[in-house]
Amino acid sequence: MGELIVETSGLTKEFGEVTALRDVSIALSGPSIIGLIGRNASGKTTLLRHIVGLQLPTRGQARTFGVPTRRLGHEQLARIGVVPQLPNFIGWMSVREQLRYLSAFYPRWDLDRQSFLLDLLDLDARSEVGGLSAGNAQKVAIVAALCRHPDLILLDEPVSMLDPIVRDSFLKLLLDLVQEDNATIVISSHVLHDIESTVDWIVCLDAGTLAANAALDDLKDQYAEWRVLARSRDLPARFEGPFVLRHTVVNPRAARLIVRAAEADRLAFQQTHDVDVEVAPLNLQGLFPILVDSRRH
Amino acid sequence: MLIAIDLHSGVPAYRQLVDQIRLQVAGGRLRPGDEIPSTRALSAELGLNPMTISRAYALLEDEGVLERRPGLSLVVRARSGATSAAARGAQLTRALRPLASVARQLGISGEQAGETLRRLVDEDER
Numbered sequence: 022m023g024e025l026i027v028e029t030s031g032l033t034k035e036f037g038e039v040t041a042l043r044d045v046s047i048a049l050s051g052p053s054i055i056g057l058i059g060r061n062a063s064g065k066t067t068l069l070r071h072i073v074g075l076q077l078p079t080r081g082q083a084r085t086f087g088v089p090t091r092r093l094g095h096e097q098l099a100r101i102g103v104v105p106q107l108p109n110f111i112g113w114m115s116v117r118e119q120l121r122y123l124s125a126f127y128p129r130w131d132l133d134r135q136s137f138l139l140d141l142l143d144l145d146a147r148s149e150v151g152g153l154s155a156g157n158a159q160k161v162a163i164v165a166a167l168c169r170h171p172d173l174i175l176l177d178e179p180v181s182m183l184d185p186i187v188r189d190s191f192l193k194l195l196l197d198l199v200q201e202d203n204a205t206i207v208i209s210s211h212v213l214h215d216i217e218s219t220v221d222w223i224v225c226l227d228a229g230t231l232a233a234n235a236a237l238d239d240l241k242d243q244y245a246e247w248r249v250l251a252r253s254r255d256l257p258a259r260f261e262g263p264f265v266l267r268h269t270v271v272n273p274r275a276a277r278l279i280v281r282a283a284e285a286d287r288l289a290f291q292q293t294h295d296v297d298v299e300v301a302p303l304n305l306q307g308l309f310p311i312l313v314d315s316r317r318h
Numbered sequence: 319m320l321i322a323i324d325l326h327s328g329v330p331a332y333r334q335l336v337d338q339i340r341l342q343v344a345g346g347r348l349r350p351g352d353e354i355p356s357t358r359a360l361s362a363e364l365g366l367n368p369m370t371i372s373r374a375y376a377l378l379e380d381e382g383v384l385e386r387r388p389g390l391s392l393v394v395r396a397r398s399g400a401t402s403a404a405a406r407g408a409q410l411t412r413a414l415r416p417l418a419s420v421a422r423q424l425g426i427s428g429e430q431a432g433e434t435l436r437r438l439v440d441e442d443e444r
Contacts, residue, residue, distance in 0.1 A: 054367055193365055200358050200368050218325035221369040238330035238370065245328070250423060297419045302328025 031081030051205030056220035064229040065209040102166030112151025127169035156182035176208040217305040233312040247278040248299040335374035350396035
């Protein structure tokens with residue numbers, strides 16, 4: 022992996038009685054597309070806001086491009102593109118005027134990319150920003166964030182508002198950005214199906230705590246569902262083993278296990294228990310409840 | 319090179335890619351010296367994260383299936399007949415393992431299952 026882009030250590034954020042982030046330590050290198058997943062109110066937005074310095078840790082540290090986020094200057098901020106869930110614009114301006122206004126702040130602003138993106142996202146540059154739907158306002162934020170060729174792009178739930186066709190071209194666009202700009206992209210979402218094809222790294226938050234921080238393909242390699250079928254004798258009432266995470270007996274001859282195991286574990290397991298094991302891989306949708314759950318146990 | 323990846327399958331995308339390229343090399347559909355599409359080209363074609371493709375290519379390079387030419391293009395490496403036969407055998411074993419489990423559940427002997435397989439392979443030959 023390349024340059025270390027985002028680093029937090031022991032990051033904790035309290036809002037009065039509420040702990041929004043608890044002891045979160047991650048190190049994200051780029052280029053990469055990172056999926057930030059978690060249920061509602063799990064701390065995704067708070068983490069994104071810490072990365073760009075919009076909020077500061079109660080305890081612990083956050084660094085972006087190696088700089089503590091409370092000291093991020095214009096040089097670093099110009100390298101970050103942020104797409105918030107509810108962007109703020111100057112309501113009376115047209116989309117084009119709004120973008121021209123923003124472009125003045127960024128020396129790397131790319132007008133060709135601007136017209137390409139307006140076209141791709143199906144935006145009318147003449148419409149008044151204040152009258153846009155939430156989805157279209159977010160598209161303007163996407164254009165504004167990407168036209169300055171940022172090295173780090175933070176997207177807070179961008180796909181939920183986009184219609185299926187635009188969503189597809191948008192996700193493909195992210196793949197191009199990683200290669201053209203060597204960008205690092207953090208995309209938060211709870212629509213796991215949408216981001217599964219695009220992300221290579223997963224950061225999973227559960228009630229403010231880090232539940233997973235790993236390559237998506239590694240998670241898919243490690244976790245699986247085993248469908249266990251008895252060969253001769255009935256199955257034991259439960260299966261012990263450090264790799265068994267969940268256990269459902271279907272009947273005396275069949276059980277369903279969720280495991281975190283290697284191929285060697287399975288072969289040994291088959292021998293020990295005299296069973297056949299069918300391995301069913303888990304996709305992101307299947308993995309998510311396990312990641313969140315395994316932290317609780 | 320024709321690759322199809324199921325991005326929502328639980329099988330890691332890099333592994334699907336590695337398996338399919340291995341199969342095509344072992345089966346001779348990709349020949350020694352054949353050029354492999356660049357990470358960028360394949361990413362655009364499959365809508366697949368470029369990091370995933372790099373990971374698969376690196377693995378295949380380590381295994382000696384692919385090699386990087388000085389000009390940076392990635393090609394299928396020439397291999398001895400013995401390695402290629404071993405690779406084909408390993409691939410077949412992997413594919414047959416779940417079927418062996420089905421045969422056991424149906425109470426079909428190894429000999430019977432082997433006969434069925436032989437018939438299917440020969441049928442396809444014709």
